[in-house]
Amino acid sequence: MDFDALLTREVALVPARAALLFVDVQNFCAHRQGGEFRDLDDATFEARYGAFFRHLHGEVLPNMQRLQQVCRRAGIEVLYTVIESLTKDGRDRSLDYRITGFHVPRGSWDGRVLEQIAPADDEIVLPKTSSNVFVSTSIDYVLRNMGKRQLVVSGLLTDQCVESAVRDACDLGYLVTLVTDACATYTAERHEHALREIKGYCRQVTTAALVAELAATSSRAT
Secondary structure, X not given: OOHHHXXXXXOOXXXXXXXXXXXXXXXXXXXXXXXXXXXXXXXXXXXXXHHHHHHHHHHHHHHHHHHHHHHHHHOOEEEEEEEOOOOOOOOOXXXXXXXXXXXXXXXXHHHXXXXXXXXXXXXXXXXXXXXXXXXXXXXXXXXXXXXXOEEEEEEEOHHHHHHHHHHHHHHOOOEEEEEEEEEEOOOHHHHHHHHHHOHHHOEEEOHHHHHHHHHHHHHHHO
């Protein structure tokens, strides 16, 4: 396929040219004992994040697991990015992360991908120290080295780090597919607003639709 000649984003995945990226699905910001939440008492946690966590663990994470499984079977590269410093004291963090108070030391439990979608032995995990994975990691270089032109995005938070990844990937020449029910942010309203705002940068599909697409691709290949 000549990707540079395309006039639409509505293009099915070509497994050999595609990669799946999970954004910030890690202990720090997706586990009750993660650094963002561990100092909160139960009542405060429930009031601020209870609904988000129920949605994340009840619906979004199972969708992520399906995506991970189907992409692995299809031979699609699976990558992860996590908020994690390159140093133990966080001196390499972005100014924004310092102001926000985000500090995930190198090698810490907070920096690990959630156990439910733990990386396989040879899958790539890219630590980042800013909201945008394309700013503070070598992901563009890595994807180009592997010949990838299509990027499937899933993760947290829809209106922050996920949105940043989608916008920059598009501008850098990738065909982006955002899996709408395999992303989440703190409220449904914020999630839906983000989807509307980045609709012009990506193809948006559900987990079920992408699973069916890859199943059809596999059947044609055999």
